[in-house]
Amino acid sequence: MTTAELIAPSGRVHWVGTGMSTGSGLALVCDGASTTLWGRTAAKADACLARLGLEGRAVSRAYDPDALAGELGAGDVVVSMLPAPHHPELVRIALEHDAHFVCSSYVSPQIQEQADAARARGVVLLTEIGLDPGIDHLLAHELVRKAVEFTGDRPATAHFTSYCGSNPAVPNDFRYRFSWAPRGVLTALLSPARLITEGQRTDVARPWEAVRTEEAGDEAFEVYPNRDSIPFVDTYAIPAAWDLRTFVRGTLRLAGWSEAWKPVFAELPDASESRITELAAELAARYPTTAADHDRVVMAVRLQVRADTGESWWGEYVLDVVGDERESATPRLVSVPLACGILDVVAGRVAPGLHQATGEPDDSARLLDLLGSHGITTTYREGREA
Numbered sequence: 001m002t003t004a005e006l007i008a009p010s011g012r013v014h015w016v017g018t019g020m021s022t023g024s025g026l027a028l029v030c031d032g033a034s035t036t037l038w039g040r041t042a043a044k045a046d047a048c049l050a051r052l053g054l055e056g057r058a059v060s061r062a063y064d065p066d067a068l069a070g071e072l073g074a075g076d077v078v079v080s081m082l083p084a085p086h087h088p089e090l091v092r093i094a095l096e097h098d099a100h101f102v103c104s105s106y107v108s109p110q111i112q113e114q115a116d117a118a119r120a121r122g123v124v125l126l127t128e129i130g131l132d133p134g135i136d137h138l139l140a141h142e143l144v145r146k147a148v149e150f151t152g153d154r155p156a157t158a159h160f161t162s163y164c165g166s167n168p169a170v171p172n173d174f175r176y177r178f179s180w181a182p183r184g185v186l187t188a189l190l191s192p193a194r195l196i197t198e199g200q201r202t203d204v205a206r207p208w209e210a211v212r213t214e215e216a217g218d219e220a221f222e223v224y225p226n227r228d229s230i231p232f233v234d235t236y237a238i239p240a241a242w243d244l245r246t247f248v249r250g251t252l253r254l255a256g257w258s259e260a261w262k263p264v265f266a267e268l269p270d271a272s273e274s275r276i277t278e279l280a281a282e283l284a285a286r287y288p289t290t291a292a293d294h295d296r297v298v299m300a301v302r303l304q305v306r307a308d309t310g311e312s313w314w315g316e317y318v319l320d321v322v323g324d325e326r327e328s329a330t331p332r333l334v335s336v337p338l339a340c341g342i343l344d345v346v347a348g349r350v351a352p353g354l355h356q357a358t359g360e361p362d363d364s365a366r367l368l369d370l371l372g373s374h375g376i377t378t379t380y381r382e383g384r385e386a
Helices: 025-032 042-051 065-071 084-096 115-121 135-151 182-189 262-270 273-286 329-346 361-373
Strands: 012-016 034-039 059-062 077-080 100-103 124-127 156-168 193-197 200-204 212-216 219-225 242-254 295-307 312-322 353-356 379-385
Touching (some): 012 025, 012 065, 034 042, 077 329, 115 124, 124 329, 135 156, 135 312, 156 219, 242 295, 312 329
Parallel strands (some): 012 077, 100 124
Antiparallel strands (some): 193 200
16 A cells, blocks of 8 residues: 655644543643644533633634534644544544544554555554553563664563553552543453463453462552453564563552452453443442542553573563642543644654554654653663573
């Protein structure tokens, strides 16, 4: 498929959605582009701008597909902060108007189907540029780059793990607090996972049955796999010469989480759809996130390689951020990377076609430095053995 010349960015951004993940990153976008914020109503958009201290810095609109289409111009950027099922429609609208598209969510099959059309039109589809997915991809690219510098073209065995979770900064007896989408938390636990363990592709029907202890920095957490990790072997450009013994992306929880959630695990497998909805509401009411609570996001991405000579190298990035009175950690860590990606598209730094977190893996270091300039930093450790 031929790649068309990039449609010149117009400098206009249409941010669609005003939910909790619309955090302080929106201010960065307002600083760098002419911004329209689309909410379910114009009043909701105004309220979101007021919450973020951005009154007068963006235009407010009531979202519906036709209204957005009526204001889109070639080279504009459509940003979706709506739930993932809405993304294909927004991509369609963007392509019809030669506009670029950015979101923090995983690539869906419907978006994947539009990759060739976007590349042929000179349109950017930048996805998975948030927290997880997003920052984790950047860290993984950096670890693979560093490991390849160590192994060169030599065969090596490799173990890769990437875990992230948003948890209470002050642990409660349930080891969790619900902020939004409580039903989504439960349904995610019912989704099977795929990973590589002991060199074999492994399917896990119930992720909580695969919980194990993992250290991040010097603290022990509980982790479990989620979704399908296998496609990210290619995303991270794992060398074919490596014997990949472990490869897993998953969720990180506070120590004691699996014990505290045993009654939930006992009920979930046989629960009806209505009971899951009811249980989610009960748990959210019992363990809510209040104004006095702060969240804590911990991400740990680690890669270990051992060359056929017996020499080994390992590297680990740890992100550990606690929310404060100004902003919760989660929306900040989603919206700031998203804003950096949006502004890269606005600046014409991203090539046409579909991308996950970054247009080029080699650009991950620059993006991490950019996040650092906005106060989002990681701790890095590495080691070698002869």
